[in-house]
Amino acid sequence: MIKIAICDDDIDFMDKYDERIIDIFNKCTMGDETYSVVRYHSGKELLDNYKKDGADIFLLDIDLGDCKGYEVGRELTLRESDPAIIYITGYSENVYNAFVGRPIGFVQKKCLENDLEKFVYAAVYHVRKRAQRVEITGKDRKYELAADEIVVFEVYDHELKITLKDGEKILNGWLHTYEEKLEEYGFIKISRSVMLNPRYIKNISGDEAVMINGSIYKISRSRRKNVRREYELCTRR
Structure with a gap:
């Protein structure tokens, strides 16, 4: 089940539209x-x-x-790797502030019926993609990991280290075995031995990728331009 959080201090609005929002989401149902x-x-x-x-x-x-929605969006972005956020409002003057946290989109309440559906499809796709899993095979055992939970994939001396949102896995292996699949999930290769999940990158500065958890990874000279381009594309969705 996918759960949709609606945060609005206008109770009348939520009473009127929560069933309509469910109807729109149901159009996106898969299986x-x-x-x-x-x-x-x-x-x-x-x-x-x-x-x-x-x-x-x-x-x-x-x-x-009690606060501005984009302040809540900023806090969600700090807590979660890549939250699926759609901003809604009855006004238009805060539209630029609303793009804090790389949202899926922005909808005015007066246009909700017409405009929400296209962003719902994008949000559902976003959640489904985060749920994709990567199968990792070691010498003695097999792991099935959610792609969204993987922060860093790196290998040194035939030892594969997978840094997760919570913990890590270390096993024998080679990066090239998983490189193509990780690229499908949006991972960025920053050197011969390291691939990063862009959802956990805080920023790119010169030859370094700074992660949300504070870790810093060197970007090889030959890949700097490409890494920055891929990261910028990711932040724009």
């Missing part, structure tokens, strides 16, 4: 996939509960009572 809505009335309520509630996609009103 046994189902959707449900989790409602929050403030940014604090969302940030305190979204993990427990298992929210996958976030529809954030920009003008919340």
